[in-house]
Amino acid sequence: MAIDEVHDLQFVFREILHTMSRPGEIQSLRKLEGKNDLDLPLHDATLFTLLTLFDAEVSFHVLPRAENQVAGKISAYTLASHTTLAKADFIIVLPDATEAEITEALEICKKGTLIAPHRAATFIIDTDFTERNITVRLTGPGIKEQTMLHTLSNNIWEARNTTVTEFPLGVDLILTDSNMQLACVPRTTNVEVMEVE
Amino acid sequence: MKAKTHFAFFDEGSKKEIRRALLKAVAIPGYQVPFASREMPIARGWGTGGLQITLSLIGKQDVLKVIDQGADESVNAVSIKKLISKTTGVRLVERTEDATLIQSRHRIPEVPLTKNQILVLQVPMPEPLRGVEASEYQTKILHSEEDYSGAWLQLFEQVMKYGKTATGADHPVYVNGRYIMAPSPIPRFDNPKLHQSDALILFGAGREKKIYAVPPYADVSSLAFDDYPFQVESFAGENCHLCGAENVFLDELEDPVTNETIYQCNDTSYCLERLNENEEAEVRKTYA
Ligand SMILES: [Zn+2]
Numbered sequence: 001m002a003i004d005e006v007h008d009l010q011f012v013f014r015e016i017l018h019t020m021s022r023p024g025e026i027q028s029l030r031k032l033e034g035k036n037d038l039d040l041p042l043h044d045a046t047l048f049t050l051l052t053l054f055d056a057e058v059s060f061h062v063l064p065r066a067e068n069q070v071a072g073k074i075s076a077y078t079l080a081s082h083t084t085l086a087k088a089d090f091i092i093v094l095p096d097a098t099e100a101e102i103t104e105a106l107e108i109c110k111k112g113t114l115i116a117p118h119r120a121a122t123f124i125i126d127t128d129f130t131e132r133n134i135t136v137r138l139t140g141p142g143i144k145e146q147t148m149l150h151t152l153s154n155n156i157w158e159a160r161n162t163t164v165t166e167f168p169l170g171v172d173l174i175l176t177d178s179n180m181q182l183a184c185v186p187r188t189t190n191v192e193v194m195e196v197e
Numbered sequence: 198m199k200a201k202t203h204f205a206f207f208d209e210g211s212k213k214e215i216r217r218a219l220l221k222a223v224a225i226p227g228y229q230v231p232f233a234s235r236e237m238p239i240a241r242g243w244g245t246g247g248l249q250i251t252l253s254l255i256g257k258q259d260v261l262k263v264i265d266q267g268a269d270e271s272v273n274a275v276s277i278k279k280l281i282s283k284t285t286g287v288r289l290v291e292r293t294e295d296a297t298l299i300q301s302r303h304r305i306p307e308v309p310l311t312k313n314q315i316l317v318l319q320v321p322m323p324e325p326l327r328g329v330e331a332s333e334y335q336t337k338i339l340h341s342e343e344d345y346s347g348a349w350l351q352l353f354e355q356v357m358k359y360g361k362t363a364t365g366a367d368h369p370v371y372v373n374g375r376y377i378m379a380p381s382p383i384p385r386f387d388n389p390k391l392h393q394s395d396a397l398i399l400f401g402a403g404r405e406k407k408i409y410a411v412p413p414y415a416d417v418s419s420l421a422f423d424d425y426p427f428q429v430e431s432f433a434g435e436n437c438h439l440c441g442a443e444n445v446f447l448d449e450l451e452d453p454v455t456n457e458t459i460y461q462c463n464d465t466s467y468c469l470e471r472l473n474e475n476e477e478a479e480v481r482k483t484y485a
Contacts, residue, residue: 005209006204006209007204007256007257009209010205010212010255010256011256013212013216013253013254014254014256016220017216017219017220017223017254017397020220020223020224021223021397021410021412021413022412022413052213052216053213053216053217053220054213055210055213055214057213057214058217113341114341114342115337115338115341117225117228118218118221118222118225118228118230118231122220141226141373141412141413141414141415141416142223142412142413142414142415143414144413144414167375168225168228168375168376172220172221172224186223186224187224187225188224188225188226188373188412
């Protein structure tokens with residue numbers, strides 16, 4: 001069964017909007033299970049996010065950099081153009097990207113300008129929401145009290161926090177996993193690393 | 198043969214662009230994100246910005262309410278509802294509680310919104326600093342430098358002139374302690390509903406090509422001075438002559454028979470619902 005470009009992607013968008021508005025709330029795309037018939041080595045949640053947001057008007061970069069073939073296929077399916085880290089509207093981080101690559105990307109990507117803070121990169125990171133050795137506490141707009149996440153690493157969160165010290169500049173994150181889930185962390189969210197083992 | 202109309206009127210490319218702008222708007226509360234506003238089959242200034250957001254959000258499962266200055270049956274609300282229902286087939290409702298999507302002009306409903314609802318407000322004039330500075334380029338710089346002295350001065354001049362902040366509707370607000378934002382021409386009475394709202398609130402200005410947002414649980418405060426605090430319209434001692442409601446936004450009318458001033462809920466679906474409840478209670482009492 002193929003993805004319905006109108007109704008399925010509308011559903012994905014609403015789930016992304018929900019968690020961008022309520023940072024750290026993990027949303028499930030399980031409803032679309034079995035619909036991915038595209039020949040792309042991406043988890044469904046990542047792929048559906050790309051299909052929802054990408055078209056010829058946006059540019060992207062893929063990490064790790066060795067993934068040139070993946071980038072070519074993403075371009076072919078979405079018409080988005082592949083570009084450098086420093087220019088990309090979206091940075092797609094695949095599971096085999098190293099921590100060093102990700103922190104470097106956070107350092108050199110677009111953070112927007114004070115006149116146009118929306119011209120900042122959005123990271124789409126394929127990760128795992130059940131990392132046992134990290135707990136982060138999220139607070140800020142969209143969060144009534146606090147939300148906890150168990151994902152990424154201390155160094156990545158520190159690099160992310162550095163990008164948002166001069167709000168409204170910063171980057172927004174869309175985190176995806178292999179279980180058809182996603183959660184967003186926009187630049188307004190205060191992320192506090194609680195425990196690292 | 199009938200040409201197949203597109204679901205929710207727009208082609209998917211138009212929706213994508215607006216959806217990307219919406220995500221940025223949520224990530225930068227109160228900041229006006231530019232977007233390529235489309236021509237719509239309703240007159241500009243009649244809610245095309247709000248309509249474009251609604252069309253980019255809506256799915257088959259949604260339940261839609263459209264209100265114009267508190268009324269579900271105004272010409273403007275009806276033409277928006279017609280366009281959306283014709284191209285989506287979604288269920289239309291008047292009860293605020295039943296809706297998942299609410300598009301509104303000039304009011305936030307009286308019934309508190311919930312986590313499962315999105316409110317889309319139509320905006321004629323998105324720039325809160327326009328009265329201070331005519332140039333779009335300059336207002337962008339003022340926002341970027343957080344230079345809001347002009348906005349404060351304007352408010353101060355009103356206080357000097359009228360002894361109070363004399364804004365009617367569209368009283369400017371501070372969002373998340375960073376951006377000054379035009380809340381659209383809602384009465385001051387509705388401004389506090391923006392603060393720590395359970396629902397996501399989105400704003401669309403079609404002519405000015407801007408989208409902005411107030412996420413849930415965000416701090417929103419109305420501009421005011423310590424010695425001249427922000428005040429909402431007061432209807433102290435008055436209540437709706439139909440349903441008896443107090444502490445709601447009331448319209449002032451003249452009784453056609455007695456020529457006396459009477460008051461009536463501005464939010465008509467809220468008023469009707471209360472009337473039905475009262476009636477049911479009456480009926481129940483009678484048969485008890
Ligand atoms: Zn009433």
